[in-house]
Amino acid sequence: MMAYTFPSPTNSTRVAPKAGRANAIHDEIGAVAEEPTFIDNAVHHVRYETTQDLSKKTQVSKPNQEHFQPTHPRRYRLTEEDSSVRLAHLDHEDAPFFNGEQMSATSSRPMLLIDSQSHILRLRTQSLSDTNKGVRVGLNNMRGKSLDVFGMNASKVHAGQIVSIGMRSTDLVEKLFSKGLHGLTSVSTAGQSTQFVAQNFNSIVLPTAIRYIGRNDHFIMYYDRFGNFLYAPKIFKNKDRQLGNQRGVGETKVNPIVEVANRITVKGKGIALNDSLSVQVDDSEAQKKQGAIKQMRIKDPTVNNESKARVTAGQLLRLNKKAQGALQSNKHAQSWDFEPGDIVEYKSAIGNTKQAIVELTHSSTGESHFQLISYEAGLEAVINSFGDDADIDDEKDATDYSNQVVSINKSGVGSIVLRVRGGIDVRPVAHSLSRSLTTDTNNASPNHHAGMLLGHRNSGYGAGRSALAFGISPRISGSHAGTTITVTSTNGFASSGHLILDDQTFVSYSGLGATTFTGVTLVSGASIPGSIGTLRMLRPRAHEMRNTKGLRIRRKI
Amino acid sequence: MPMLNSIKRRLVEHLATLVNELHVGSDGTIATSEDGGARTLARVVPRVQILDDTSILVEGVLNSSHVFSKAIQEVYLQYKDANTGEFIPVYRADIHSLTKSAENEVRFSFILEVS
Structure with a gap:
């Protein structure tokens, strides 16, 4: 990440990218004013990755131009057209430079155009095309609309990418607790997340704030009656134990843990004025079967483009279907040692299945009642997403403008089950x-x-x-x-x-x-x-x- | 919507190429889907046979020449690429402890079913 200030002849602590046209400036100015080695108020921009092998090492590496578009202080002259804008140099009509090359139909295009007066006014670019004056930048969702509608009327823009400065989600959770008053006995986080979250949590209650962070990294919060709080990637753990033996006539019934949904609308977090990150995915098979459309809206802050939103919606539809099969199983004897989050082998008429305990009650008569859900990786995410409707206001970035292109997304959930049945034959050899x-x-x-x-x-x-x-x-x-x-x-x-x-x-x-x-x-x-x-x-x-x-x-x- | 039988057959054929090692091991910890291997006592090349459109049979035999001082407590199937050494764990089961001596032979058989 980089911070930038506007160039000024007296500002010797300027940090600017060396690429593109800036090279010449660096060569000339750099010869007399040495680039500083330590800058206050600057941020190191690195790539932070966890390797996906057994070692799970975390790697920090230097980003290069493919990973990030530096936002240069250079401004471009903007002329508004229908569904597009034309960019040119401030004082002549040639196609301007961006990221080290002259903008054309084949060059890499800037991700965003940022208003030079107000950085929260941004436009997402869609394409570049050649024109005889400057370069034409196509914009999405702008047909029949002018930039005035969005309150953007500057004639000059910057080009590049925006960066939010946040903290690692696990660190952020600890930080939230360090500042707030709470009555918990212990607060701990398990594991190091690789997700970074930047969000203003002023006047937000702690559980809502933590659920919001959880939607970024799919961690989940867990607290027990002794006042211990845990923020961890997985709350479900295997327990080497079977759950069976209902006492008397214990009943087992299907009791869904979330509402049934056959249409899911995922709304992402837009970063530009013309972003439309609301994707609706239908499970037509379920709609036909149930004879009604049951809609559910999910806000996913990690979604920043349409295809990601479609993936999230499809996955949530699938897990929603799974959560419908959750079981309520009552009157179990000798089951006092189970806790929520345990994965158990549940004995039933159809055989043993792996179930996770979501809720349970131990009664003084020695009976335990369980709410179970068939365990599957990603279950934490569905509980996180469906569990809380509280929303954190991010209306500053919200873009609630009607779409010009209507796309229909359908989801069909078909399943293939892979099963293994094994046997051992032992034969004595005299x-x-x-x-x-x-x-x-x-x-x-x-x-x-x-x-x-x-x-x-x-x-x-x-x-x-x-x-x-x-x-x-x-x-x-x-x-x-x-x-x-x-x-x-x-x-x-x-x-x-x-x-x-x-x-x-x-x-x-x-x-x-x-x-x-x-x-x-x-x-x-x-x-x-x-x-x-x-x-x-x-x-x-x-x-x-x-x-x-x-x-x-x-x-x- | 149902998945169609033709693709299941194709998956079965592919699955048959993905099991080429059967290990027995001495680790008796409960098997989970996150397991990535076994504490191997011996490794045999199993016989893999496509039984029908939805299932394959994987069978491995340890004859009386296999003698271990530790008890067998797990069975593990995997695919191993002979050239690159890369391996993909396929299946692991923790079993009741079994002592393998010169006085017995053990046959492990698994039916892997795509349904």
Whole structure:
């Protein structure tokens, strides 16, 4: 922001923008009179932003020409036309300069033209067009009207943007309390707002003033019966608690917290004489259904152009619809710990829903009665907007002139709901083992693996296990003498077990050497042959998987 | 006015591309819509399947190889861009405490419905 004074040869504390034609003046005057480094009664103009990521850092940066149009002390000659004015230099007819460039149909246009005699008389520009004398500036809402109607009859104007000097809204609330007498125990603000508000609050009662500030930053005031006052962005907080169990025949009914509206007129704060910031948005579907137009007027000081007003109106219509579904739920037992502002899980016939407690009564009989509203972000705003009709006089800027262009705004509220239903399946896994060949230990009696095995349960200790057959048994030749069979290698055979010799003789053995089976006894067959053509295990080895699962237990999330 | 089914189908198709990670975590605090992540114990790539014009199924399995010393107390779905690392939290639920050992396997399934 910048403050300006009118140029005077003796005024060495002049602050002026360096851009545009002023450069030359600076070069010439600046060579003899140095620009001061400290100026009393000046304001630093910076951009103040909160970064929209997890860090939520606040950043202060230098504004540049795109962000702000410096209002230069230079005056322009104004000639009135129908729905437009012509601007020219004070003493000749060329198109004048603004913001560093000569005004033309393609240059950037000044936001406002400000009366050189009275700064509250301002005109909002709409377009620039070339003309043979000066430049033509189109104005909105001026057809058939002259500037005299507004009491503006100066022939000279400044061009640029106006700035109000205010305070951060949270600081302003604290400041209001520091000056006023009040009986509150404590006053606190939560969080730092990034909205700045400039408003004269002389002779305005504190609650009205704070609600007005709240409409700028969507904060809301909250006070309890102990006299504590809080000004905070969110009064609703999650409570890890369910609300249900009505005692006896408790009744639940729909009890809207605000009047039903199917047409909302949002009036913004105009800053120019020809501003018309009143937008009316209709919910035609609701109007048709209800058979009547129910209008509500909202004044939103943050609205400074038409599209913003339309957004506000559309949003308020949507939230108004939501607020119609507010519930009154009575006779709850054991609910003495709830407070207004708690978000609870409300048990009802249609399932559990998230509801915010707006009002409640705890009675001495142990019953609690609740006024609930389906919780949604932005709820604070609707309570702020609909809650208070008190208005702060800003008639100085008011512009109540009829429009020349009638625009019709319709709003249709359609909804898409995104729902998630979740489940968990837990299944015990008794044991698991990656696929491997049966080991000698596992293949001991009575757990020999053989044949086509799909399942196998250990008869002793340990987990049940599964096995896949057929395994492969080595087929080798050998010779027999006494109780010993000699082969080239016994690799792959169990330490004791059964053998088939030449596919017809069945023997058992009790010991195993590197090349010998010992303790060989005939089990069936005629006799043990001295020379054995093929010798193989009676029970081939299996591939063991061992992966046993129990019953699945399903739980709803 | 009602929203039309065709756009719901389109949203469902888009939604199916917006879930590519399922996390289980150890943070049991109550889930709110302001949550932005989980205290992750493990992350699996879930199977995402469009069931019909209004719903998708997201399913993730933790087999017996997942063993955690802390109990699972939350499940969290998110979209993560493999190139930029940018992530968008999609869903978080706090669940009854569950001990994940080598002796159990857990399957999480979610139906996301646009209606």
